[in-house]
Structures are given as C-alpha cells and as structure tokens.
Amino acid sequence: MQPSRGLGATAGGYAPNYPSAPPHSNGFSQGFYPNNATPAKAPYGNAIGGGPPGPQAPPGGPGAPAGTPGAPAAMAGYYGQDAASTAQQYPQQMPFSQPQQPQQQQQPMYPGQMHAPPPPVQQAAPSYPQQPPPLPPQQQQQQAAPGGRYMPAPSAPFAAAPQQHQQGPPQQQQACYMPPPVQQQEPLAPVQQSGPGGYMMGVLRQGSGSLGGVGPGGGAAGGRSSYYPAAAAAAAAAQQQQEGVSQQQAEDLLQLNAPAAFVRPSVWRIPSSSSLRHKCHLPLGVVLQPLASLGPGAASVPRISFGSGLVIRCRRCRTYVNAFVTWEANGRRWVCNMCGVSNETPQFYCAPIDAKGRREDAAERPELSRGSFEIIAPGDYMIRPPQPPAFVFLIDVSHQAVAAGLPAAACSSIAASIAADRLPGDSRALAAVLTYDSSVHFYRLDASQTRPQLFVVPQVEEIFLPLAENLFVPLQECKEAILNTLNAIPDIWRANECTDNCLGSAVRAxxxxxxxxGGKILLFASSPPTVGEGVVRREMNRDKGGQGQGERDNDLLKPAAETYQTLGQQLTQSQLSVDMFLCPPAYPTASSVDNPYYAPSGGGPQGGAPGAPPGAPRVPASGGGGVGGCSSFDLASYASLAQFTSGELRYYPGFSRELYQDKLQAEVDRVLSRVTGWEAVMRVRVSRGWKVCERHGRFYLRGADLFVLPTVHEDQTFTVSLEPDEAAGAASGDCLLSLQVALLYTHSDGERRIRVHTVALPLTQNIQSLRAKVADGRAYLQNLCVQLMAALQLPAGHCTAPYGPVAAAAAAAAAAAAAATPPANNAEQLKRLGYLVMGILKSAAFRNTKDVTSDMRVYCFHRLSWASLSQVVVYLSPRLFCLTDWGDSEGSVDPQGCVLLPSALPLTSEVMTQQAAYLLENGEQMLLWIGKSVSPDWLQSVFGVASYEYLHPEAAAQSLGCTDTPLGLRTLAVIRELRLQRLQPDYMQLKILRQGDSSEQLFFAMLTEDRVSSLPLTASEFLHKVGQRSLPALNPPYPSQQQQQQRGY
Structure with a gap:
C-alpha cells in the first residue's frame, strides 16, 4: 500500500540559487535563473568517444603453447581477457511520479533554502507531466501547512528569488514533506579540457547534429513508415541491405552467442564505420563477467577436453575454435571468424559438413553449438603445477584499531567462516595470520599447540621472516590452532598503546x-602507515574544502605517490592479490555530547546510557557512518594495491565494532567463500577491422593486451571499449563483429581450465537500427560510468563535472528510444535510461558537491569499476518504501515462502510526510528516515521507545524488531528480505535518520527524481528536456570570472 501523497507539491526536492551565475541558453533559462539572460555557447568535442588507439596484439599471444611466435616464454600457455555481465533481469521500471493537479499553486520547498520555478514549456509534451507554476514567497509564507505536515518557512534566499505565479484566486491545498534547508553548495565549474578519453568538458552546442536529426516525433528512416505494412516491408528490405544480415539471421546469432550474464554489449548492432559511431554518440563497449553465476536452476558451463594434449586454435591469431567459424573442404579445414585465416582440421577432429556448411556433429560438441564453454587445459598451459588456495589474514592492532574494535571484529568474522568450512580448497587450502602496529607480529600455527606462539619483528625497514616453517599451514590440519589464535588476538592487544602502524611493511611481510x-591477502587497516615502508605524505589544502567539505582538486582522486602501484605490480609477479578492508574510525563530534544514549564508560540500566529507557543498547562513542565524521585515509594513494592485484576495496567510514560487525562479517564471508579462480590471465580478441581501445577494471596489464589476475571471482567485472581499426581495415564481405574472451585460471579443486566466451554482433550502416538496439540500458550505463571516471581523473586542471558526456549520452538514449517501435515503448525506454542517467549525475561518484569527500569518491569509483551490472543499476536507481502506512499483507509470508514487500514509491520527497517513516535501499546500504510526527504506537511496536525524543539512531538500528510485536516482526522481515535480495556481494547496513538531523541529507541526496545542487532538474523536467534534445539545459551555469579567480580555477 502506498501512503497518501501531499497534494500540489512538485516532483522536485532541491533547486539551488545561483545569484551571480551566468545565464543559460536555449530558452530553458528564461524564468529559471534569476538574471534570465542568454549565455555564450561552448563548443563540444567527442563527448563519449574513446581515447587513442591501443597497441596491437602480438601475433602469437601468451595463450599459445610454448614456442608460439609473439608469446613470452615465461607466460607460455596463458591467455584470456576481461569478462562481465549479470544473469539477473532488468529491474522493473520505477513508478513514475505523476504530480496531481492542485487547486492552488504553491511554491516548492527544497533543502537548499532556495526555490527554482519550473521552466516555461514552449511545446506540449503529453508523455511527461508538467510542473505547475508556484506561488510567490509572500503568499507561501502566509499559507498554513494543513494536516501537520512538515513545511519549513522560507528564509532569505526565498525572499530574494524572482516571483512567478499563476494568475487567479488562491485555493486550499495539502502540503507534503520537503527536506529542511541546508547550506548552499556551489557547484564546481565545468572546465573545458580534452585528454586521452577524447572528452571536451563543457556545454554541448545546440543543433550540433549529434542526434543525426532523430528525436521524438521525427527521424530519417524510422518515422511513420512502420505503421503501414507496405512501407514497413520496403523499409525492412532496405534495412537488410544496409545491415548485411536478416532479422532471422540476427536471432540465430543470439542463440549461439555467450549468455549475457558473461558478455553483454552496450548495443546489439555495431556501427560499421568510425564516422557513424561518432555520429551516434553511443558508447560502444562490452561488459564482461567471465565467472558470473547463472543463478539457481541454470545449466552449468559445459566442460570439454580435446584429448591428445591439443587445443584447437587459429594458427595466426590464436582464437579458440567456436560456433562462428566456417568449414570448408568437407570439414578438413576451418576459417577463423576473427582473422579469416584457413586452418587445417586435426585428423581426430574431422567430421563431415551438411548442405548448409555446418558440421553434422555440431550439436554434440559444446564448442560448436554454445557461446560459452570450458576446456581442460593440457600441460602446455601450465608453468608450474596448480597451487592450492591460500589466504593470509593481516590485521591492524594499533591503538586506534583496538579502540574501534577492529581486531575483535575482523578475528570473529574470519573465525566464523573457517569454523563453518566456508573456504574453498578443502584439505588443500593454506592459511597464515599476521598482525601489526609499529612492528610486524608473526604467529606460529602448530597443530600440536593449544596456545598461539607470537614472534615480533620490530625492524620494519628491512622486514624478514622469523621462522622457516609453521607460518603458512594447511587450513584443515591446523584448524584448531588457527581458531585459537584468532580468538586470542583481541585479548593479546587489548591494552596496546602504540599509535604508529607499518601497513606497507606488513604487506611486504x-x-x-x-x-x-601465491593466493589472497586480506588486509584489515584503520589508518595509513606512519612508519616503515610505504609511508605516503599528502598535503591537504584546507582552503579548498579539506576533509568533510568536498575536495575540489582532482589531484586528490589520484595517488600522491606510485609506492603502492609499484608494490602491487611486485605482488602480481608472485600471484598475490590484496583485498583491503579499510576501517577509519570516527573522530569525536559535538553530536556525541548531545547523544542521550551516549555512554563513554559504564552505562545505564541493562547496558544502556545513563538515563536511557530500560533495555536500550549501549551506543558506541563514535559518530557512526556519516553521522559524525571519520579520519581521512587517502584512498587514492592506497587503492592501487587492490587495483593492480585484481583485489577488492571495501570502505567502512566511521568504523566501530558495534556499528559494522554484521556488515564486516557478511562481506568477509562472501570474499572467502565465493567461486574464485587462481593464477589467472585473460585476453579479449576482436575480428579484423576492430580493436580494443580502452580497458577498465582491476588488473595488471602486461604487454599490449594481457590482463594478469592473481585471483578472479564470480562478482568481478571488466569493461572494454571498441572502435574501428581503420589501419587494419575489414574485409569487404564482413557483416559481423566477433569478440572472444578467454580466461585461463586454476579452479579451487586444482584443475587448470580455459573458459571461452564468444559473441557475434551484426554490423549496420543504419543509424536508426543502431539506436534502436541499445541493449537494455545496463551495459550502456556501465560503459558510460567507466568513461566518466576516466574523464574525472584526467591529468591537469581541476575536478570537473561530467555534464558534457552525460548530456551526449542522454541525447543518444532519447534517440534510441525514438527509433524503437511501437511508440508506447519509446517513453518507457526513455524513462528507464533517463532515470539511470540522472542516477549517474546525482550519485556520490559524480555529483560535484561539498558533502562528498575524496575518499568516498575514490571508493565509489572503485565500486563502479568492478560491480556487476545489476549492482550498478540498483546503486544508481534505489528503491523507496513506506514502512508506516501498511495493510495486513506487507511483511507477511506468501504461500511460496517469500516476504511480501510494500509498494515501491517514486524517488521524490513529494510522497513524503512527517507522520511516516521511509526506507531507502541502493544495494549497499539502507536508510530509514523517520518523521517527527510519526505515531508513538509505531515507535513502541518497532523500536520499543515511547516517543520520538527517546529515539536514538544507533540504538534504534540495533533494537529494531526486538519488541516481538507483530508489527515489529513484520518490519524486521521486510529488512531481512531486502538484505537477502542484495546480499551478494554487499551487506546492506541499516542506518536510522531522524527528521531534522544533519545526517538526513544522505537520504535526500539519493532521491534522484528531485532537484539537487549539481543538477537542478526534477525527473519530469529532465526527461522533457532530453526528449526535446535541449541538452545545454543539463549544464549548470558557469561561475563568474571573479568567482573563478576566487576559487583558483
């Protein structure tokens, strides 16, 4: 059931006031910005184009057997490349906000103490609801907010705003909840710059031709002809001539292609020329997830062996035989679909072909009938025997870490997974345990000992091993010794007063x-190193924001030194990856003093704070994730350790054991238990006339195109961008682009395997067909995200908002929707991509506001670079639920055993009232916002507190559902069901946010249908402007010349 909506409120939620900002063009600024003038237009470049051409692959390649020309001798037999995708279906379209027509127009209220009247609509657009003009501030101040709903009085910025309202007598209307005022956040100035990514940051010139004359209601080849059978038949014949393949042939190709869970292109039609690609402004790339899980009930990837120690491959380009090769000479020769070379078929592999040129035994051979298969690698594909899965647990026990409870949380999380036998490898697995502060501590793990034996090495500048054996031991054989050591570590270092730590030297040890x-190092750290190897010094410029105020210089997004990049490359040579669990503790804040449950020592009744209600849990001294603040870690300098070793970065700001124990344990268990490949290498090959120009993900690139991966797992994704290779040239008869991904890895059971994924995509000269075949938005957005991350990290200049590339992407999405048929699908496709593009702009990774620190932005970059497609979509488009206006079904269990969830609401504050509580989840965290006027009965049933004044966020998050009331249990069931849906690979931590607290801005920043300072457009306004192709409206106004000088631009 959905809660009653406030009548007459706009879909917006946040509109910044730019008193000195230069105006915008194209008529959208008229009446939108105070000065109502027209700015100069800025030129644009290839907004989403690729960078410089990548180097050519060597003739042989490391995937070839030893002695193959062009293959390094040391890496003979290694071959592969990136992979990614998700098996989950595209989520249902989020309910679109349809504002009800009010009887009286009212000024919208937004968090920035500012207002922004909706732009005047010059042309009717029935597909998108229009915003009613607001009342002037004077009438708004005089109007009461009926129903007790929260409506703060406007402040000075409202009074100074232009007055625009509809003529006519005022009428009574309902008010809805709007976020409270916050301090104005100035957007960062878009700086025009170009770089390797081919970007030009700035405003797109209107009428530039980027849409190719295609938009809603028009088009060169996809207009009204599709409504008439005769015209449609003629258009289909012309399209087949342009594309080279019929519709039936294209469908047959999809049946042979690798599942989209493994390989998902951004478009299902490929432009046949570079000029067509640039004209379309569609990111042309592929998202790869080579070890993706296909879900329960799905068939496993077939495994084959060619026998005789041979693998059937092309003698020139080393492509593996696949379903898209062609056969000749009655099956005695086969033609490679990548390079076109004719290869001799080995005698044992020969089979006759039928009248259509297909092998008669194709259905019996997975490599000839499936797009994905695995080959048992022969001995030529190994440089040493397969090694067992190995894990090294490295834990920070310095004073800061102990005070936050990191050693206890890490040790209990690791011990829980080991005790449950969750680690792969069975009796083959190895394990070691180390701790560190200003020294490195080694633990002797002997099955005959009942107590751990500790060895301390204080010489961290020149670290050495104190023992020759019993440091790295078989997991099953020494299981009890390992568990005893993990249980003892928190007690051993409980009183540690050493504040220094030697993180770099500990990783070396x-x-x-x-x-x-080889294997995997799990690093648990609370702060950067202060002594020993790898100490990185970075000067934080407090005048430009500093910690907690949103650093403006994009130098903070890049490493201060190459120390950990070099260390990561060295670890890669030893086949070691590093998974980093970075847990900077919170620093004390003033809010802790006002905390009614805060208990720095001792506590009230039953462990609570003095004066707390009986049964209230003790609240940690830290400010908690985002409520207070946390120490800066400089993630940009240390994330390279995970980046270049194909590891993983997980970030827990404001860490304390009380807040993060459940999340840390669930995510450690996921890292240890998921399907993992060891000592892997990958490579992507594309057919002649094409090349891989950009590669994104976590890997070390060796040579021109070899991806070295000490470990690779089922959640790991990669993204590659493609472009035509004009120098190589395609054959005149080519009508397909073939792409093959090969991953050579060691399975946890000790078997060496080659996983092969192959797809073939039709080429087209038809721009309408190209735009109509945008996959489903997920791969499209994934490619766009990684390109924007590269743009923000270009050398020189300052951090710039990626409005140019996103504007071009939105235009291409609109054109793709306009080309689809029937027309009803156009709006849905446009809405779907429009919401996701808005999610990019308003996400913590890309929104240019002061509330996002450099550490958080780097973490978001890292997350988006490896997350699966489904994770990216959920992260950019969260779900909103009301938890108070329920019937009898919400939270109950259906006959199939599933918990019934409430109806999802539009992501706008228009639907919110202060009498309710709302839950927002994005796959990484859950935020529960509670209004001031929520029912005391609901609070008592769910949290066990008598009134809103006794509700403390940290205590409430721990006590939710502990009352054993029916409503409390149903609410807890909904929370658990959402966690089960999003469990892998992240555990969603629940944070309680009270109305009026500063922390509630975390909640409203995720309402992507409202206005934010970095994008002053609501969802309907955004979709309308995209539909009308008025792209300059997507850009915020430039700061004045005086403001630029003050900010140091």
Whole structure:
C-alpha cells in the first residue's frame, strides 16, 4: 500500500540559487535563473568517444603453447581477457511520479533554502507531466501547512528569488514533506579540457547534429513508415541491405552467442564505420563477467577436453575454435571468424559438413553449438603445477584499531567462516595470520599447540621472516590452532598503546610468507602507515574544502605517490592479490555530547546510557557512518594495491565494532567463500577491422593486451571499449563483429581450465537500427560510468563535472528510444535510461558537491569499476518504501515462502510526510528516515521507545524488531528480505535518520527524481528536456570570472 501523497507539491526536492551565475541558453533559462539572460555557447568535442588507439596484439599471444611466435616464454600457455555481465533481469521500471493537479499553486520547498520555478514549456509534451507554476514567497509564507505536515518557512534566499505565479484566486491545498534547508553548495565549474578519453568538458552546442536529426516525433528512416505494412516491408528490405544480415539471421546469432550474464554489449548492432559511431554518440563497449553465476536452476558451463594434449586454435591469431567459424573442404579445414585465416582440421577432429556448411556433429560438441564453454587445459598451459588456495589474514592492532574494535571484529568474522568450512580448497587450502602496529607480529600455527606462539619483528625497514616453517599451514590440519589464535588476538592487544602502524611493511611481510604459493591477502587497516615502508605524505589544502567539505582538486582522486602501484605490480609477479578492508574510525563530534544514549564508560540500566529507557543498547562513542565524521585515509594513494592485484576495496567510514560487525562479517564471508579462480590471465580478441581501445577494471596489464589476475571471482567485472581499426581495415564481405574472451585460471579443486566466451554482433550502416538496439540500458550505463571516471581523473586542471558526456549520452538514449517501435515503448525506454542517467549525475561518484569527500569518491569509483551490472543499476536507481502506512499483507509470508514487500514509491520527497517513516535501499546500504510526527504506537511496536525524543539512531538500528510485536516482526522481515535480495556481494547496513538531523541529507541526496545542487532538474523536467534534445539545459551555469579567480580555477 502506498501512503497518501501531499497534494500540489512538485516532483522536485532541491533547486539551488545561483545569484551571480551566468545565464543559460536555449530558452530553458528564461524564468529559471534569476538574471534570465542568454549565455555564450561552448563548443563540444567527442563527448563519449574513446581515447587513442591501443597497441596491437602480438601475433602469437601468451595463450599459445610454448614456442608460439609473439608469446613470452615465461607466460607460455596463458591467455584470456576481461569478462562481465549479470544473469539477473532488468529491474522493473520505477513508478513514475505523476504530480496531481492542485487547486492552488504553491511554491516548492527544497533543502537548499532556495526555490527554482519550473521552466516555461514552449511545446506540449503529453508523455511527461508538467510542473505547475508556484506561488510567490509572500503568499507561501502566509499559507498554513494543513494536516501537520512538515513545511519549513522560507528564509532569505526565498525572499530574494524572482516571483512567478499563476494568475487567479488562491485555493486550499495539502502540503507534503520537503527536506529542511541546508547550506548552499556551489557547484564546481565545468572546465573545458580534452585528454586521452577524447572528452571536451563543457556545454554541448545546440543543433550540433549529434542526434543525426532523430528525436521524438521525427527521424530519417524510422518515422511513420512502420505503421503501414507496405512501407514497413520496403523499409525492412532496405534495412537488410544496409545491415548485411536478416532479422532471422540476427536471432540465430543470439542463440549461439555467450549468455549475457558473461558478455553483454552496450548495443546489439555495431556501427560499421568510425564516422557513424561518432555520429551516434553511443558508447560502444562490452561488459564482461567471465565467472558470473547463472543463478539457481541454470545449466552449468559445459566442460570439454580435446584429448591428445591439443587445443584447437587459429594458427595466426590464436582464437579458440567456436560456433562462428566456417568449414570448408568437407570439414578438413576451418576459417577463423576473427582473422579469416584457413586452418587445417586435426585428423581426430574431422567430421563431415551438411548442405548448409555446418558440421553434422555440431550439436554434440559444446564448442560448436554454445557461446560459452570450458576446456581442460593440457600441460602446455601450465608453468608450474596448480597451487592450492591460500589466504593470509593481516590485521591492524594499533591503538586506534583496538579502540574501534577492529581486531575483535575482523578475528570473529574470519573465525566464523573457517569454523563453518566456508573456504574453498578443502584439505588443500593454506592459511597464515599476521598482525601489526609499529612492528610486524608473526604467529606460529602448530597443530600440536593449544596456545598461539607470537614472534615480533620490530625492524620494519628491512622486514624478514622469523621462522622457516609453521607460518603458512594447511587450513584443515591446523584448524584448531588457527581458531585459537584468532580468538586470542583481541585479548593479546587489548591494552596496546602504540599509535604508529607499518601497513606497507606488513604487506611486504605477508607477501614474503606466501610468495612461493601465491593466493589472497586480506588486509584489515584503520589508518595509513606512519612508519616503515610505504609511508605516503599528502598535503591537504584546507582552503579548498579539506576533509568533510568536498575536495575540489582532482589531484586528490589520484595517488600522491606510485609506492603502492609499484608494490602491487611486485605482488602480481608472485600471484598475490590484496583485498583491503579499510576501517577509519570516527573522530569525536559535538553530536556525541548531545547523544542521550551516549555512554563513554559504564552505562545505564541493562547496558544502556545513563538515563536511557530500560533495555536500550549501549551506543558506541563514535559518530557512526556519516553521522559524525571519520579520519581521512587517502584512498587514492592506497587503492592501487587492490587495483593492480585484481583485489577488492571495501570502505567502512566511521568504523566501530558495534556499528559494522554484521556488515564486516557478511562481506568477509562472501570474499572467502565465493567461486574464485587462481593464477589467472585473460585476453579479449576482436575480428579484423576492430580493436580494443580502452580497458577498465582491476588488473595488471602486461604487454599490449594481457590482463594478469592473481585471483578472479564470480562478482568481478571488466569493461572494454571498441572502435574501428581503420589501419587494419575489414574485409569487404564482413557483416559481423566477433569478440572472444578467454580466461585461463586454476579452479579451487586444482584443475587448470580455459573458459571461452564468444559473441557475434551484426554490423549496420543504419543509424536508426543502431539506436534502436541499445541493449537494455545496463551495459550502456556501465560503459558510460567507466568513461566518466576516466574523464574525472584526467591529468591537469581541476575536478570537473561530467555534464558534457552525460548530456551526449542522454541525447543518444532519447534517440534510441525514438527509433524503437511501437511508440508506447519509446517513453518507457526513455524513462528507464533517463532515470539511470540522472542516477549517474546525482550519485556520490559524480555529483560535484561539498558533502562528498575524496575518499568516498575514490571508493565509489572503485565500486563502479568492478560491480556487476545489476549492482550498478540498483546503486544508481534505489528503491523507496513506506514502512508506516501498511495493510495486513506487507511483511507477511506468501504461500511460496517469500516476504511480501510494500509498494515501491517514486524517488521524490513529494510522497513524503512527517507522520511516516521511509526506507531507502541502493544495494549497499539502507536508510530509514523517520518523521517527527510519526505515531508513538509505531515507535513502541518497532523500536520499543515511547516517543520520538527517546529515539536514538544507533540504538534504534540495533533494537529494531526486538519488541516481538507483530508489527515489529513484520518490519524486521521486510529488512531481512531486502538484505537477502542484495546480499551478494554487499551487506546492506541499516542506518536510522531522524527528521531534522544533519545526517538526513544522505537520504535526500539519493532521491534522484528531485532537484539537487549539481543538477537542478526534477525527473519530469529532465526527461522533457532530453526528449526535446535541449541538452545545454543539463549544464549548470558557469561561475563568474571573479568567482573563478576566487576559487583558483
């Protein structure tokens, strides 16, 4: 059931006031910005184009057997490349906000203490609801907010705003909840710059031709002809001539292609020329997830063996035989679909072909009938015997870490997974345990000992191993010794007063322990190193924002030194990856003093704070994730350690054991238990006339195109961008682009395997067909995200908002929707892509506001670079639920055993009232916002508190559902069901946000249908402007010349 909506409120939620901003063009600024003038237009370049051409692949390639020309001798037999995708279906379209027509127009209220009247609509657009003009501030101040709904009085910025209202007598209307005022956040100035990514940051010139004359209601080849059978038949014949393949042939190709869970292109039609690609402004790339899980009930990837120690491959380009090769000479020869070379078929592999040129035994051979298969690798594909899965646990026990409870949380999380036998490898697996502060501590793990034996090495500048054995031991054989050591570590270091730590030297020590085997290092750290190897010094310029105020210089998004990049490359040579769990503790804040449950020592009744209600849990001294603040870690300098070793970065700001224990344990268990490949290498090959120009993900690139991956797992994704290779040239008869991804890895059971994924995509000269075949938005957005991340990290200049590329992407999405048929699908496709594009602009990774620190932005970059497609979509488009206006079904269990969830609401504050509570989830965290006027009965049933004044966020998050009331249990069931849906690979931590607290801005920043300072457009306004192709409206106004000088631009 959906809660009653406030009548007459706009779909917006946040509109900044730019008193000195230069005006915008194209008529959208008229009446939108105070000065109502027209700015100069800025030129644009290839907004979403690729960078410079990448180097050519060597003739042989490391995937070839030893002795193949062009293959490094040391890496003979290694071959592969990136992979990604998701098996989950595209989520249902979020309910679109349809504002009800009010009887009286009222000024919208937004968090920035500002208002922004909706732009005047010059042309009717029935598909998108229009915003009613607001009342002037004077009438708004005089009007009461009926129903007790929260409506703050406007402040000075409202009074100074232009007055625009509809003529006519005022009428009574309902008010809805709008976020409280916050301090104005000035957007960062878009700086025009070009770089390797081919970007030109700035405003797109209107009428530039980027849409190719295609938009809603028009088009060169996809207009009204589709409504008439005769015209449609003629258009289909012309399209087949342009594309080279019929519709039936294209459908047959999809049946042979690798599942989209493994390989998903951004478009299902490929432009046949570079000029067509640039004209369309569609990112041309592929998202790869080579070890993706296909879900329960799905068929597993077939495994084959060619026998005789051979693997059937092309003698020139080393492509593996696949379903798209062609056969000749009655099956005695086969033609490679990548390079076109004719290869001799080995005698044992020969089979006759039928009248259509297909092998008669194709259905019996997975490699000839499936797009994905695995080959049992022969001995030529190994440089050493397969090594066992190995894990090194490296834990920070310095004073800061102990005070936050990190050693106890890490040790209990690791011990829980080991005790449950969750680690792969069975009896083959190896494990080691190390801790560190200003020294490195080694633990002797002997099955005959009942108590751990500790060895301390204080010489961190020149680290060495104190023992030759019993440091890296078989997991099953020494399981009890490992568990005893993990249980003892928190007690051993409970009173540690050492504030220094030697993180870099500790990682070096862990590498020395495992370098002969390889494996995975799990690093738990609370702060950057202060002594020993790898100390990085970065000067934080407080005048430009500093910690907690949103750093403006994009130098903070890049490493201060190459120390950890070099260390990561060295670890890669030893086949070691590093998973980093970075847990900076919170620093004390003033809010802790006002905390009614805050208990720095001791506590009230039953462990609560003095004066707290009986049964209230003790609240940690930290400010909590985002409520207070946390120490800066400089993630940009240390994330390279995970980046270049194909590891993973997980970030827990404001860490304390009380707040993060459940999340840390669930995510450690996921890292240890998921399907993992060891000592892997990958490569992507494309057919002649094409090349891979950009590669994104976590890997170390060796040579021209070899991706070295010490470990690779089922959640890991990669993104590659493609472009025509004009120098190589395609054959005149080519009508397909073929792409093959090969991953050579060691399975956890000790078997060496080659996983192969192959797809073939039709080429087209028809721009309408190209735009109509945008996959489903997910791969499209994934490619766009990684290109924007590259743009923000270009050298020189300052951090710039990626409005130019996103504007071009939105235009291309609109054109793709306009080309689809029937017309009813156009609006849905446009809405779907429009919401996701808005999610990019308003996400913490890309929104240019002061509330996003450099550490958080780097973490978001890292997350988007490896997350699966489904995770990216959920992250950019969260779900909103009301938890108070329920019937009898919400939270109950249906006959199939599933918990019934409430109806999802539009992502706008228009639907919110202060008498309700709302839950927002984005796959990474859950935010529960509670209004001031929520029912005391609901609070008592769910949290066990008598009134809103006794509700404390940290205590409430721990006590939710503990009252054993029917409503409390149903609410807890909904929380658990959402966690089960999003469990892998992240655990969604629940945060309680009270109305009026500063922390509630975390909630409203995720309402992508409302206005934010970095994009002053609501969802309907955004979709309308995209539909009308008025792209300059997507850009915020430039700061004045005086403002630029003050800010140091």
């Amino acid at each position: 862990a590498a020395m322990v495992a370098k002969h085997v």
